[in-house]
Amino acid sequence: MISVTSLTKRYGAHTAVNDVSFECAPGTVTGFLGPNGAGKSTTMRMITGLTPPTAGASTVAGKPYRQLPNPSREVGVLLDASAQHPGRTGREVLTLSARTQGVDSARVDELLSLVQLAGPAAGRRVRGYSLGMRQRLGIAHAFLGDPRVLILDEPANGLDPEGIFWMRGLLRDFADRGGTVLLSSHLLREVEAVADRLVVIGGGRIVANGTKEELLAAGGVRVRALDPGTLRTALERAGFAVTAGADGALSVQAEAEQVGQVAASISAVLLELRPVDTGGLEELFLTLTAGEAKETAR
Numbered sequence: 526m527i528s529v530t531s532l533t534k535r536y537g538a539h540t541a542v543n544d545v546s547f548e549c550a551p552g553t554v555t556g557f558l559g560p561n562g563a564g565k566s567t568t569m570r571m572i573t574g575l576t577p578p579t580a581g582a583s584t585v586a587g588k589p590y591r592q593l594p595n596p597s598r599e600v601g602v603l604l605d606a607s608a609q610h611p612g613r614t615g616r617e618v619l620t621l622s623a624r625t626q627g628v629d630s631a632r633v634d635e636l637l638s639l640v641q642l643a644g645p646a647a648g649r650r651v652r653g654y655s656l657g658m659r660q661r662l663g664i665a666h667a668f669l670g671d672p673r674v675l676i677l678d679e680p681a682n683g684l685d686p687e688g689i690f691w692m693r694g695l696l697r698d699f700a701d702r703g704g705t706v707l708l709s710s711h712l713l714r715e716v717e718a719v720a721d722r723l724v725v726i727g728g729g730r731i732v733a734n735g736t737k738e739e740l741l742a743a744g745g746v747r748v749r750a751l752d753p754g755t756l757r758t759a760l761e762r763a764g765f766a767v768t769a770g771a772d773g774a775l776s777v778q779a780e781a782e783q784v785g786q787v788a789a790s791i792s793a794v795l796l797e798l799r800p801v802d803t804g805g806l807e808e809l810f811l812t813l814t815a816g817e818a819k820e821t822a823r
């Protein structure tokens with residue numbers, strides 16, 4: 526379980542993270558999405574105790590990260606794949622961490638195989654690794670202590686399509702066995718296929734939080750009626766927000782069933798009733814985060 530409550534980080538006059546709250550439950554993968562500079566890394570650094578928050582708090586497995594007795598046994602973290610010592614081999618990086626964490630060194634080879642770095646790759650120095658190989662090593666490092674929670678910042682960076690597919694399977698399996706995953710990305714496509722929930726951040730603020738279906742449903746429904754004026758009045762009387770389009774269609778913040786019931790109660794003839802066409806999640810994501818970026822640029 527990860528719990529984030531009103532986390533805020535200011536650097537001088539600049540607010541990098543602004544009153545951010547969300548939860549990640551065991552058994553789920555949460556995609557933490559936002560464009561460059563949105564505040565994803567800063568939020569993850571605060572959760573993992575690397576950056577002190579200006580305000581707010583967070584807990585992992587019920588405790589602030591810094592109060593966990595042996596954090597790497599509870600939480601696997603990958604924040605910056607380039608941070609590994611360039612002069613050490615992949616095997617040395619994992620072996621040294623295994624010793625520090627009190628993990629059986631047999632697990633090192635197990636993990637090198639898991640991330641497909643076994644064989645000659647394990648004996649090469651990290652400075653000669655591609656970004657994708659560094660990410661794989663970083664993922665192995667995060668798994669080393671057999672944690673129940675994973676916090677991964679842009680782990681797909683540098684991975685090829687096959688690598689991204691592999692990583693999705695790994696994280697899905699981890700969550701299906703009861704693990705909690707928080708996974709950041711600036712690309713919706715990278716996380717959409719594996720995430721159960723999406724937390725979207727733009728300009729340091731949460732702009733959407735929910736399942737993919739909930740996010741799409743937030744767009745409301747589009748309804749066309751033979752007599753749009755009468756239907757609009759009835760919908761507004763029922764307490765729904767209605768916007769009229771140029772083509773006579775109404776956009777309503779409601780479920781299709783609720784609109785259908787209001788229409789039936791006044792015997793309205795409907796010509797069309799469907800979810801607002803948001804152009805899918807990609808467009809919704811761009812719209813949500815673009816609005817916030819503009820606000821912060823002002």
Ligand SMILES: Nc1ncnc2c1ncn2[C@@H]1O[C@H](COP(=O)(O)OP(=O)(O)OP(=O)(O)O)[C@@H](O)[C@H]1O
Pocket residue numbers: 536539540541559560561562563564565566567568711
């Ligand atoms: N140490 C720092 N000092 C000053 N400003 C910072 C610092 N760290 C981050 N920022 C600013 O905070 C904002 C959020 O940065 P952050 O790295 O958290 O974004 P991000 O969503 O992870 O973006 P990216 O995908 O580009 O890594 C940016 O405007 C960044 O310039």
